[in-house]
Amino acid sequence: MTSQTPVTPVIEERAVQPYVGIRRTVTMGTIGEATDALSDLFGWLAAQGITPAGPDFLRYHVIDMARELEVEAGVPVPADAQITVETPMRTGVLPAGRYLTTTHVGDPDELVAVTGAFLEWAERNGLRWDVSDTAAGERWGCRLEIFHLGPDDDPDRSTWQTQLAFRLAD
Incomplete structure (x- = not known):
């Protein structure tokens, strides 16, 4: 899907x-x-x-x-x-390196869908994450949600800016 x-x-x-x-x-x-x-x-x-x-x-x-x-x-x-x-x-x-990033402007409740689309885009383009599978779950080298604009800047959730920045494998 x-x-x-x-x-x-x-x-x-x-x-x-x-x-x-x-x-x-x-x-x-x-x-x-x-x-x-x-x-x-x-x-x-x-x-x-x-x-x-x-x-x-x-x-x-x-x-x-x-x-x-x-x-x-x-x-x-x-x-x-x-x-x-x-x-x-x-x-x-936070480690240095190459990161795949995207910025979402809008309600943070939309981030689950945005993250899914982001992961799908990377897979379609053959990119690999800095991540490993462990018994506790996926262990990420660095997976960030960075809050550039939020409730302290504007109460209108449709204006909030969140950047996803996931470290790529070396």
Whole structure:
């Protein structure tokens, strides 16, 4: 079955990006718990006097759609920032490399269909993801939903911009 959702993918080189994040194990029904962590991260960064180095994101580490997802809410930080985090926060680095990206403008509830169309497009074009199958599910090298515009920018959900950026295999 082919998706009818249009996507316009682009391959881009991304540099290494340090970040602060909070990792959660969730289900599709409780994924909001991961996004709720973003307000905690922004508040903590502000209290430390650190300005985010880019838009916030969700990073999907392990995906088993029928059971659990290991998801991390993250905020990029400057490379030279001196950061000592408090539990449950952690520091990490988004890996450099080639990423297939597409940007969706519209309601975030549409992202499941957009992601499906994105994955189908890559398969049709012979691209391989940085992903491996494990007993816990698909383990991704780096699979991101990056939130460029959202509820803090405009309450109209049809204007929100979310970029998908999935790392390609080397």
